[in-house]
Amino acid sequence: MPAITDPLKKILIVSPSWVGDAVMAQPLFKRLKERHQNLLLDVLSPPWCAPLFTRMKEVDSVLVNPFKHGELKILQRYRFAKSLKGKYDQVIVLPNSFKSALVPFFSATPLRTGYIGEMRKALLNDARPLQKLRYPLMVERFALLAENRNESLRRPLKYPSLTSTPEQKKAAFEKLGLNPEKTVVAFCPGAEYGPAKRWPPEYFAQLAKMLVPRYDIWLIGSKKDREIGDEIRKLGGDACLNLCGMTELDEAIDLISEAAFVVSNDSGLMHVAAALGKPMVAIYGSSSPGFTPPLSDKARIAKLEIECSPCFERTCPLGHFDCMKKLHPDTIFKMIEEIE
Secondary structure, X not given: OOOOOOOOOEEEEEOOOOHHHHHHOHHHHHHHHHHOOOOEEEEEEOOOOHHXXXXXXOOOEEEEOOOOOOOOOHHHHHHHXXXXXXXXXXXXXXXXXXXXXXXXXXOOOOEEEEEOOOOOOOOOOEEEOOOOOOOOOHHHHHHHOOOOOOOOOOOOOOOOOOOOOHHHHHHHHHHHOOOOOOEEEEEEOOOOOOHHHOOOHHHHHHHHHHHOOOEEEEEOOOHHHHHHHHHXXXXXXXXXXXXXOOOOHHHHHHHHHOOOEEEEEOOHHHHHHHHXXXXXXXXXXXXXXXXXXXXXXXXXXXXXXXXXXXXXXXXXXXXXXXXHHOOOHHHHHHHHHHHO
16 A cells, blocks of 8 residues: 655545534544644535535535436546546545445545445545444544544544535525524524434424524425425424525525534534534434434534434334434424533
8 A cells, every 4th residue: 555645735525415423524624634744634525415515614625527327437536546647645535335446546545545435445545444343433433534544533522514604694694685683593404314304394394383482493404305494484384484495505504604503414504504513303213312312512412312213213213203203393392402
């Protein structure tokens, strides 16, 4: 394996495809900047995550990955990789797929780092075994790749920290015609992975009714969450403003930065809220805070310890959805009262 020159001059990160995973990559970036003086750090990102990386101070440039999810397109990847040849000292590949290691291999970057997986060991000349028991958290596994092979993780990890300037926030507000009269609370009712991670819309609506006398409540999410947002607004008697699908990711960051606190499912926006330092209640059903917790001292976890959870399934395999249905709005309201 080629020796690591310290400091490296330029490193490219191949980003994960999920927004939450992309946020959890930032401690890796922080550690690389700490290790390597005058490092230039670029990220190869899918287009939907690219705005997120522009809000990380450690990232010098974002390259948009031109390949759609699931596309192999070996010849096109080869041609794209040639445009990167000679530009980087190291590429760190965060996804575990075969496809994600092709561009680094074709670019002939001297050091190609990542975990062993999906028949790609020959593509990475710094392919490392994944130590699942020693490093149970995804953020730990990412951050460990900043260290030399066989070195231990440097602790404590630095939390993610996204930026939102007054000018960026003002632009987002003006685009959406927002002028809140009361303190803002953000609800993030979506979860891209599947319905088993989503607290019921009627529960969000009930919670909104409890909070609306004192707060302006914004529903924030993607276009896929628009229907859920409409249902919450209708059930809540228009207690909420449904902004789902009306923002780009960077604008969602700006809106969440305005919130006094956040209530969110385990989703990408939950990790965004944590990285903005927002007090929050993070609601877990089929997933586990033991793998992907919100990385913030201001976050509180709402999760029922029942026998079948976490199952990590997209939909409830038993059909009862008790992990969420038995987590009542009164419980979340009491948690909010404790963080206010």
